[in-house]
Amino acid sequence: MAESKTAVYGAIAANVAIALTKFVVAGVTGSSAMLSEGVHSLVDTGNGALLLVGMRRSERPSSVEHPFGHGKELYFWSLIVAVLIFGLGGGVSLYEGISHLRSPAPLGDPFWNYVVLASAAVFEGISFSLGWRAFSRQRGETPLWQALQTSKDPTAYTVVAEDSAALAGLAIAAAGVYLSHRLQMPALDGVASILIGVLLAGVAMLLIHQSRGLLVGEGVRPETAAAIRRIVRDEPATRDSGPVLSMYIGPEEVLVTTSVVFEDGTPSEEVAAAIDRMEARIRERFPKVGRIFIEVVPDRRAAAQRAGGG
Numbered sequence: 001m002a003e004s005k006t007a008v009y010g011a012i013a014a015n016v017a018i019a020l021t022k023f024v025v026a027g028v029t030g031s032s033a034m035l036s037e038g039v040h041s042l043v044d045t046g047n048g049a050l051l052l053v054g055m056r057r058s059e060r061p062s063s064v065e066h067p068f069g070h071g072k073e074l075y076f077w078s079l080i081v082a083v084l085i086f087g088l089g090g091g092v093s094l095y096e097g098i099s100h101l102r103s104p105a106p107l108g109d110p111f112w113n114y115v116v117l118a119s120a121a122v123f124e125g126i127s128f129s130l131g132w133r134a135f136s137r138q139r140g141e142t143p144l145w146q147a148l149q150t151s152k153d154p155t156a157y158t159v160v161a162e163d164s165a166a167l168a169g170l171a172i173a174a175a176g177v178y179l180s181h182r183l184q185m186p187a188l189d190g191v192a193s194i195l196i197g198v199l200l201a202g203v204a205m206l207l208i209h210q211s212r213g214l215l216v217g218e219g220v221r222p223e224t225a226a227a228i229r230r231i232v233r234d235e236p237a238t239r240d241s242g243p244v245l246s247m248y249i250g251p252e253e254v255l256v257t258t259s260v261v262f263e264d265g266t267p268s269e270e271v272a273a274a275i276d277r278m279e280a281r282i283r284e285r286f287p288k289v290g291r292i293f294i295e296v297v298p299d300r301r302a303a304a305q306r307a308g309g310g
Helices: 002-029 032-058 073-102 111-139 144-150 154-182 187-215 222-233 268-285 300-309
Strands: 238-241 245-250 253-262 289-296
Touching: 002 032, 002 111, 002 154, 032 073, 032 111, 032 154, 032 187, 073 154, 073 187, 111 154, 154 187, 222 238, 222 245, 222 253, 222 268, 253 268, 268 289
Parallel strands: 253 289
Antiparallel strands: 238 253, 245 253
């Protein structure tokens, strides 16, 4: 989590400087794409601040009202960030681009646009490298696309997604400025702004999808649940077990519950010892499983047989 915070602080610092510069140059040159990029950087700055709020609130201890802690705060604030990217970043860029297409205005000297875009690419590259380093340490050997789909720490993948979109947006803005001057077609600058808006909306939809799954109670992967069930059934005294029910209650903590049927006549001391062994093995193999609830249920088949024999 500490490395994720470093990545977020780096992104905020880069976006503050870049946003101010882009707005100044957009006002001087009249570039619609540059204005869209300025809005993009401003939104990213606010998003970084909201992620920090979520990280701080998610670290609060458990309470009577929140017995499982506040880990899901991070998922809520990451959802707000995604909505802001979609509404402010994507929406304003689309609006500005369409306005520029309807009433294209001649552009001024593009020199400062290129200077700002190059400087922004350097700062965004630094921010991206910090976020990528944090995300890479979390995913380990997991393939990139699978890690993006399965990561439960929104701070890491949100920074990576935002900075990736920012770098792509800078390339689109540079192409729009260059082509509008090269071809003497100011409307192309508006097209670039629309493309930036579509890019931001697409990234926002991916982030919204991730946050939604975690907020509504996403559990562990099926193969993980199957492995936990095998651990439970490996105990000699276990006759049967129920399905594994799980839910992420924070980026680094999972709640798991299941039921176990022990062999008829198993002493209570052995039942308790078996449950302790199950929990220890589960935690050893899956360190994120912090809370385990194993319910002992009666062997109804044995009870039915006894009733029938009587």
